[in-house]
Structure formats: C-alpha cells, structure tokens
Amino acid sequence: MEHIIIIGNGIAGVTAARHIRKLSDKQITIISAETDYFFSRTALMYVYMGHMKFEHIKPYEDGFWAKNRINLIRGYVTQVDPVKKELIVGNSRIFQYDKLIIATGSKPNKFGWPGQDLHGVQGLYSKQDLDLLEVNAPNNQVCRRAVIVGGGLIGIELAEMLSTRNIPVTFLVREKNFWDGVLPQGEAKMINEHIQEHHIDLRLETNLVEILSDDKGRARAVVTDKGETIACDLVGLTPGVTPNVGFLENSGINLGRGVLVNRFLETNQPDVYAIGDCAEQGEAIGKRRAVEAVWYTGRMMGETVAQTVCGNRIPYNPGHWFNSAKFFDIEYQTYGWVFSDRTKTEEEQHFHWRHAQEKICLTVAYERSSRRFLGINTFGIRMRHEVFDRWLNEERSADHVMEYLVDANFDPEFYHRHEKQILADYNSQMGTKIRPARKSLKRIFQHN
Numbered sequence: 001m002e003h004i005i006i007i008g009n010g011i012a013g014v015t016a017a018r019h020i021r022k023l024s025d026k027q028i029t030i031i032s033a034e035t036d037y038f039f040s041r042t043a044l045m046y047v048y049m050g051h052m053k054f055e056h057i058k059p060y061e062d063g064f065w066a067k068n069r070i071n072l073i074r075g076y077v078t079q080v081d082p083v084k085k086e087l088i089v090g091n092s093r094i095f096q097y098d099k100l101i102i103a104t105g106s107k108p109n110k111f112g113w114p115g116q117d118l119h120g121v122q123g124l125y126s127k128q129d130l131d132l133l134e135v136n137a138p139n140n141q142v143c144r145r146a147v148i149v150g151g152g153l154i155g156i157e158l159a160e161m162l163s164t165r166n167i168p169v170t171f172l173v174r175e176k177n178f179w180d181g182v183l184p185q186g187e188a189k190m191i192n193e194h195i196q197e198h199h200i201d202l203r204l205e206t207n208l209v210e211i212l213s214d215d216k217g218r219a220r221a222v223v224t225d226k227g228e229t230i231a232c233d234l235v236g237l238t239p240g241v242t243p244n245v246g247f248l249e250n251s252g253i254n255l256g257r258g259v260l261v262n263r264f265l266e267t268n269q270p271d272v273y274a275i276g277d278c279a280e281q282g283e284a285i286g287k288r289r290a291v292e293a294v295w296y297t298g299r300m301m302g303e304t305v306a307q308t309v310c311g312n313r314i315p316y317n318p319g320h321w322f323n324s325a326k327f328f329d330i331e332y333q334t335y336g337w338v339f340s341d342r343t344k345t346e347e348e349q350h351f352h353w354r355h356a357q358e359k360i361c362l363t364v365a366y367e368r369s370s371r372r373f374l375g376i377n378t379f380g381i382r383m384r385h386e387v388f389d390r391w392l393n394e395e396r397s398a399d400h401v402m403e404y405l406v407d408a409n410f411d412p413e414f415y416h417r418h419e420k421q422i423l424a425d426y427n428s429q430m431g432t433k434i435r436p437a438r439k440s441l442k443r444i445f446q447h448n
C-alpha cells in the first residue's frame with residue numbers, strides 16, 4: 001500500500017491527511033515536532049486570556065486519528081533524501097515514503113538584535129511560546145512592563161493578551177502608522193487610536209536597537225533608535241514570520257524563501273509536495289503573494305494536494321483574496337485587493353468612509369479608468385463573503401457595490417446599519433446620485 005508521509009500537523013498537514021483518508025485507503029503518517037495533536041494556532045491567544053483551555057482548541061478528539069488510521073509520530077525531521085525516498089527523525093529513525101508532503105509552517109523572525117536570545121525574550125507562534133508566556137508574564141508583579149517589537153497581526157494580539165492581565169505594554173512599530181504597509185492610511189490611523197485607547201504605549205517610527213541583560217542573563221530593558229531605554233521584564237518579538245524550511249537545505253528540494261512549488265503544489269523532486277505557510281509559489285497567482293501565511297490558504301492547499309496525491313491532479317486555485325482579523329474588539333475583513341497608500345498603483349483609487357463617533361470604517365478600492373470594483377476593507381461591519389466573491393467575479397463597478405451594499409451586510413439583527421451614511425458620502429465625493437437598493441434575500445442567495 002502506498003505510504004504518504006506528511007511533515008507537520010498544522011492546518012495544512014492535517015487537512016491533507018483527512019482528505020487523503022476520505023479519498024483513499026493509503027497508509028498515512030504525520031510526523032510533527034510541536035504537539036502530539038493538531039490545535040488551532042489562531043486560538044492560542046484565547047487560552048492565555050482565559051476564554052478557553054488548551055483542550056478546547058483541539059478541533060478533533062484524540063481518538064479521531066487512530067479511528068481514521070492516521071498514524072501520528074511526535075518528532076523533528078532533520079533530513080529528507082528525495083532520491084532514496086526516506087527521511088530521518090531526530091538523529092536516527094529512518095522512515096520510507098512513497099509520497100511526501102511538507103507542511104512545516106513558519107517560524108518567527110529574528111533580525112540579529114543584540115540580546116534577542118536572552119531569557120524573557122520570546123515570540124508568539126507555538127504551544128511552547130504560549131507556555132513560556134505563562135512563565136514570563138503570568139501577571140503584572142512578575143512582568144511589570146512588556147515591550148512588543150513589530151506592528152503586525154501577532155503583535156497586536158500579544159498586546160491585547162498582556163493587557164487582559166493588566167500588564168503595561170509598550171509597542172514599538174517601525175512604520176508611521178500601525179500596519180500601514182497593508183492598510184490604507186485612514187484605517188491604519190484609526191487602529192493607532194484604538195491601540196492607544198486600550199492604554200498601550202504605542203511608539204510609531206521606532207526601532208529596536210538592543211535588548212539589555214541583567215546579571216542573570218534576563219532581559220531588563222530595551223534601547224530604541226530614539227535613544228530611549230525602556231525597562232521591561234518581557235520582550236515580545238513579533239516582526240513577522242518566515243517559512244520553516246531550514247532542515248531542507250542540501251536536500252535537493254528547491255528552496256526560495258519557502259519550498260518552491262508549481263501550481264500543483266509539486267516541488268522539483270518527484271512525489272514531494274509542499275503546502276501551507278512553508279510553500280512558496282514559483283509562478284505568481286494573480287496579485288497574490290508567493291508565500292501566504294494564513295490559515296484558510298493552508299486548508300485549501302491541504303484539500304488540493306490530497307486530490308493530486310490520490311490521482312486527481314488539480315491545480316491550486318485560491319480564488320479571490322480574503323482575510324479577517326481582530327484589532328482588540330474591532331473586527332476586520334477584506335475581500336479582493338485594497339492596497340495601502342504605500343503599495344497601491346496610480347490606477348487604484350479609494351473611497352474611504354469613517355463613522356463620526358465610533359471606530360467603524362470601510363475602504364472601497366476601484367479602478368480609476370473604469371470604476372471597476374477591486375476590493376473592500378471593513379472595520380466593525382461584518383460582510384458576506386459570497387456576495388463580494390460574486391461581485392468580483394462579475395466585475396461589478398464600485399457604484400453597483402454602493403447601491404447594493406445592504407445585500408453584503410452580515411451584521412446580526414439590531415446592529416446599527418450604516419449604508420445610508422456611507423452612500424451619502426460616496427455620492428457627495430463621487431458626484432453620483434445612487435439610491436440605495438432594498439435588501440433582497442433572493443438576490444443574496446441567487447447563485448448559492
């Protein structure tokens with residue numbers, strides 16, 4: 001019987017395993033180093049914040065794997081030999097495979113800062129990081145101040161986590177505004193305000209220079225490029241992640257930033273595939289990034305590769321970009337492409353609306369010449385994925401999106417609706433006279 005080995009039990013690896021099992025009787029082994037069982041990495045923060053226990057973020061019962069004949073091995077793969085079709089776990093255990101799926105995820109970036117390996121300095125990626133955070137920052141007596149370095153999605157999560165335990169946080173962000181390499185300026189500025197309202201000491205355009213040690217090898221302070229020394233007991237390093245592929249150097253598997261794959265998620269070596277955060281697309285897929293470290297793309301790649309290894313070779317087709325996140329209590333969603341002021345082209349125009357009092361806003365991106373709708377970001381308004389997918393497929397105009405915006409709204413009943421104000425602002429900025437359509441369930445579900 002064909003033996004499929006999957007390295008990594010994250011969302012990408014376990015999705016591949018589950019779908020291979022659905023499609024076939026093949027022998028399946030998952031080898032992974034971090035935990036015995038798959039857990040939801042995106043929910044780690046809720047464990048620290050006390051909303052859930054670690055057990056609650058394991059989507060499958062422990063017996064699920066044996067029941068589905070998926071063999072789990074806890075161990076670190078140190079070498080892969082694609083010619084002999086074998087790999088080594090730890091120092092000596094050799095496993096033979098017929099097909100190999102690499103799903104080893106990411107690792108947190110470290111940029112060689114002096115002091116980055118001191119006690120009390122850590123990232124937030126793994127279960128071990130969560131456990132370490134309980135040691136480094138159980139409360140505000142042990143951790144009197146934390147400094148977080150790197151203003152992305154994980155940095156703001158860590159800030160929220162620590163502030164739920166009343167630990168004062170200083171947040172060093174290299175950019176002019178929070179996450180403004182991704183968000184348009186209006187949104188990035190709104191999130192700056194929101195962070196500060198949560199009593200986070202946000203330092204924009206500020207870089208870490210060095211982390212100072214006490215006489216026991218523990219971090220005691222950071223020095224910034226503004227010449228300041230900030231005393232702290234924890235330094236959270238959250239300046240992004242990189243594919244976790246170091247162990248494959250010299251294996252003969254082509255690497256770029258990640259494991260290089262084609263549209264079928266195949267590497268240069270026969271019967272070796274890569275999926276999830278560690279995969280790098282060799283061929284661009286539209287405007288998508290070559291490495292996409294997000295949950296749902298890992299799941300989609302897992303489903304796709306399962307088809308291919310089971311004989312139905314299909315290309316990876318992620319469709320329109322979408323994503324969601326949370327900035328403290330503000331929900332963020334994005335559909336299609338809305339580039340930041342720093343990264344957008346001349347052709348991409350933005351209509352931005354912000355609520356006069358509350359932290360609610362949206363940005364609609366459209367093509368200057370044709371007004372074709374390109375994408376939308378919303379903060380504090382929940383939208384329907386299928387509706388935006390359809391409008392993007394149908395290449396609707398921004399005017400159409402504004403007219404029918406009510407169809408896309410997915411906020412629960414009794415939430416305040418903002419379409420009228422949004423449309424009034426749009427009409428006044430664009431010189432249009434669009435009247436809002438009435439919500440129609442028939443239209444919303446027409447093609448589903």
Ligand SMILES: Cc1cc2nc3c(=O)[nH]c(=O)nc-3n(C[C@H](O)[C@H](O)[C@H](O)COP(=O)(O)OP(=O)(O)OC[C@H]3O[C@@H](n4cnc5c(N)ncnc54)[C@H](O)[C@@H]3O)c2cc1C
Nearest residue numbers: 008010011012032033034076077104105276277293294295
């Ligand atoms: C705190 C946090 C919050 C996040 N929030 C969101 C969110 O809200 N939305 C979103 O879309 N994404 C989010 N992400 C990103 C998302 O979690 C990742 O994109 C996703 O988990 C990647 O899945 P994966 O299966 O590719 O890899 P991983 O989940 O990283 O799993 C890979 C596994 O392989 C193991 N491994 C690595 N190398 C080896 C080896 N050589 N031998 C054996 N095992 C190995 C690793 O230890 C790891 O357990 C978040 C990430 C973090 C850290």
